[in-house]
Amino acid sequence: MDTKEIAMTVDVELWSKRKDYYKDIKYATPVLLDVSDTVPLSLFVSLSPKFSVIPFEEYISLLGDFIDEVKKERNISVHLHQHAKWLPINLDTSSDDLSEYTHEELHQLLSYGKEFFSSEFNVRVKYFRPGGFKIPDLGTYYDVLKKLHLNSSMGGEYDKIVTTASRFGVTEVPVPIVSKLSLLKYPFRTIKTLAFIENLSISQLTSALGSVLSTSERATLAIGAHSFLFYPDLRSAYILLHNLLDVPSGRLYSTYAKKLILVASNLSTYYKLVLL
Numbered sequence: 001m002d003t004k005e006i007a008m009t010v011d012v013e014l015w016s017k018r019k020d021y022y023k024d025i026k027y028a029t030p031v032l033l034d035v036s037d038t039v040p041l042s043l044f045v046s047l048s049p050k051f052s053v054i055p056f057e058e059y060i061s062l063l064g065d066f067i068d069e070v071k072k073e074r075n076i077s078v079h080l081h082q083h084a085k086w087l088p089i090n091l092d093t094s095s096d097d098l099s100e101y102t103h104e105e106l107h108q109l110l111s112y113g114k115e116f117f118s119s120e121f122n123v124r125v126k127y128f129r130p131g132g133f134k135i136p137d138l139g140t141y142y143d144v145l146k147k148l149h150l151n152s153s154m155g156g157e158y159d160k161i162v163t164t165a166s167r168f169g170v171t172e173v174p175v176p177i178v179s180k181l182s183l184l185k186y187p188f189r190t191i192k193t194l195a196f197i198e199n200l201s202i203s204q205l206t207s208a209l210g211s212v213l214s215t216s217e218r219a220t221l222a223i224g225a226h227s228f229l230f231y232p233d234l235r236s237a238y239i240l241l242h243n244l245l246d247v248p249s250g251r252l253y254s255t256y257a258k259k260l261i262l263v264a265s266n267l268s269t270y271y272k273l274v275l276l
């Protein structure tokens with residue numbers, strides 16, 4: 001009986017210091033489509049351009065192209081990942097940090113996102129992931145989700161967020177916080193990091209998730225990745241790399257795609273890979 005499940009998730013956000021917003025469409029889309037041939041991919045797509053230099057309409061039209069391309073795939077699902085910055089709603093959205101918004105404002109932001117996906121992209125989103133895992137507080141967060149009939153996939157202390165979510169009747173598929181020993185940056189210190197592809201080696205991911213999953217009878221966990229990891233030059237992703245030991249130089253984008261597939265196939269011998 002298989003009640004332990006893993007969802008492979010990718011946060012899709014246009015992200016470029018050089019303001020080349022076509023990268024996600026040009027480079028990340030084909031890689032994601034390739035990977036989805038073997039791995040079910042749950043995509044968390046950001047509705048906020050995050051930078052003011054691109055008009056919202058232009059960003060949305062790029063995003064629409066991307067969603068049209070991926071939503072035809074049987075092995076891909078599309079959900080809402082929200083950063084607040086520059087969303088054109090009747091609210092001061094100059095801060096990207098969702099923890100700075102009130103209960104009512106958070107409701108307004110998420111309701112806007114959910115409606116937008118439905119009316120503009122013809123996608124009914126079932127899950128939400130907060131930008132940078134920033135939220136006002138767990139009670140406020142899950143109450144808003146409950147009212148909007150959204151489930152959640154965010155990062156945090158496993159027990160704390162799963163227990164609170166279930167109190168509100170919200171399904172939480174957490175990206176767990178796991179420990180890793182970083183010899184490179186912090187000699188002899190164990191640091192905590194989120195289960196993202198760029199943060200941990202394959203064996204660290206496998207054993208860390210195994211230890212979280214062994215503590216509960218039934219659980220679904222998420223592993224994260226970012227769409228910009230698949231850019232060929234990876235300039236922006238370099239900034240986020242915490243574990244260079246794990247990533248050889250050269251064609252890094254295919255290395256990450258390969259890593260995602262390897263992690264998934266490793267885990268699929270113990271757990272069921274699911275689409276959210």
Ligand SMILES: [Zn+2]
Nearest residue numbers: 011013131132
């Ligand atoms: Zn994000």
